[in-house]
Amino acid sequence: MTPPTYDFVIRNGTLGDARGLAEGDIAVQNGRIAAIGLNLPKGKEEIDAKGQIVLPGGVDTHCHIEQMSGAGIMNADTFETATRSALFGGTTSTVSFAAQHPGMRIRDVLSDYSALAAAGAMTDYAFHMIVADTSGENIEDLNQAISEGHRSIKIFTTYDKVRLQDMEILATLRTAKEMGALVCVHAENDAMIREATARLLAEGRTAPKDHAASHPRLAEIEAVERMCRFSELTGARVMIFHISTIEGIAIVRNARARGVNIHAETCTHYLFQTEDILDRADGAKFLCSPPQRTQADQDALWAALGRELEIVTSDHAPYRMDESGKFRHGRDAPFPKIANGQPGLELRLPLLFDAMVSDGRKGIAQFVELTSSGPARIFGLKTKGDLITGKDADLVIWDPERCHTLPDALHDNVGYNPFAGQELRGFPHTVVRRGEIVVRDGRLEAQPGSGRWLNMSSPG
Structure with a gap:
């Protein structure tokens, strides 16, 4: 049997970034995006993202x-x-x-x-x-x-x-x-x-x-x-x-x-x-x-x-x-x-x-550009913001059909939510930071202090 090639592979999802959408798999190795394509070799862990949307963090x-x-x-x-x-x-x-x-x-x-x-x-x-x-x-x-x-x-x-x-x-x-x-x-x-x-x-x-x-x-x-x-x-x-x-x-x-x-x-x-x-x-x-x-x-x-x-x-x-x-x-x-x-x-x-x-006001490509790719590019965070091989494996799996009524308080220490009671369609359920699953099905798996400082290159 061929041994696993990658740390994990997200399969069968709709992959999206500022360039648009594509169906396929995304493989992660040593904290980076190692491959993007169809029918990628097996990973040590497999995540089925059928019907889900995979976007950059x-x-x-x-x-x-x-x-x-x-x-x-x-x-x-x-x-x-x-x-x-x-x-x-x-x-x-x-x-x-x-x-x-x-x-x-x-x-x-x-x-x-x-x-x-x-x-x-x-x-x-x-x-x-x-x-x-x-x-x-x-x-x-x-x-x-x-x-x-x-x-x-x-x-x-x-x-x-x-x-x-x-x-x-x-x-x-x-x-x-x-x-x-x-x-x-x-x-x-x-x-x-x-x-x-x-x-x-x-x-x-x-x-x-x-x-x-x-x-x-x-x-x-x-x-x-x-x-x-x-x-x-x-x-x-x-x-x-x-x-x-x-x-x-x-x-x-x-x-x-x-x-x-x-x-x-x-x-x-x-x-x-x-x-x-x-x-x-x-x-x-x-x-x-x-x-x-x-x-x-x-x-x-x-x-x-x-x-x-x-x-x-x-x-x-x-x-x-x-x-x-x-x-x-x-x-x-x-x-x-x-x-x-x-x-x-x-x-x-x-x-x-x-x-x-969900409401079709701008679309996924512009959503990612405004919230991930654009900020990373403007501030010189060159390993962030896109689904490109070699970039950090910062990935978010979204359930586009999940309807979620926002609660009175969130996961911060503030105690109130300015948008409490509003219903949203589409919500993230799995979050990956540098190849490590940090949120899985609503559970936090990251440890305090596990984030890393980012060197800003000359912006541009």
Whole structure:
């Protein structure tokens, strides 16, 4: 008898990635995709995926994990709980934030977050370096970190503890250009937000529903335009995070037409929620920045997917609905004192699969491009995101007919689910990370700390 050739083989499935669909088998050996085809030799383990869809593991490049916010509130999720949740939703790679605050050395921040992730992460992982202080030796630290493979930088144009002034932004962009790094931007005009917030509070408008008005759409429009012009001036490669407006889309489109090196993303909450959700009795659950916008904005975001908007992320920002999180300043706190963010890691892929594949809105190839292939390519994660021999065997087997009503809580440590009660069609049941089955039929089989750090190559 011929001995098994592969560690395992997934047979009879529909294989899909950003290039399209094909029927066939996929073989795994030593953590990598070893072969794709029909009638492959036997594996030590065989998985029959007849009637199932096999896709690359998700790559979520916008996650806040075990991070202290600028307001001094710790995320609800550790690396263990956040990445556990990610695996159950089919995401096998995460990029979270090594968050520098003023007075901290970039090298020390990276060391601290690396230790936390090494101990707890169950997905493979990389970091964006939040740069909030360019003084002293921090630019030297930044150069060193980029040369070591941390090739993504995050900057803010708003928030007291982390925002950079324009001269600091330009210095950071020039460093990134010289070193071959990507700069991600939270782009909102700080003065517009401050002025709008002060006016609302003076009028006694303090409820969660008033949060939307405190972040005027013009705050996004102005800052996105400015960051595009800064990219144009410096030649730096820039990713605009969480586009939420029709006008933001148009600015990105026009910048690219001029040859500016701009990328842009949106997030699941902008695609599935509008600002009306903040008017619910539990509106604090849904606060995020920028806020959700109008139905017209949401329609424009869907139309821009795969064009101006190259990826969809979760912007997972988990805070519990108690005094440790959302209500640190009391349950009757005004909206500026309520922690901003929603959990999103676990449901990013299932929500989009239901809308794009099950409902036929975009199709499997674009679903994979927006959630796996595109993020991996843009951020230089070269072993991730596609079903290609030699790539990491990060695989998700989806049951396209499984109907699943979303529960009140997920596998994270947040305690609530923003999409509870919604019914989805299509759900992952088996998840493979680097050739190891980490979720099997709803059971977690990964161990904390089994994830690996990902070196970002020069993005492109």
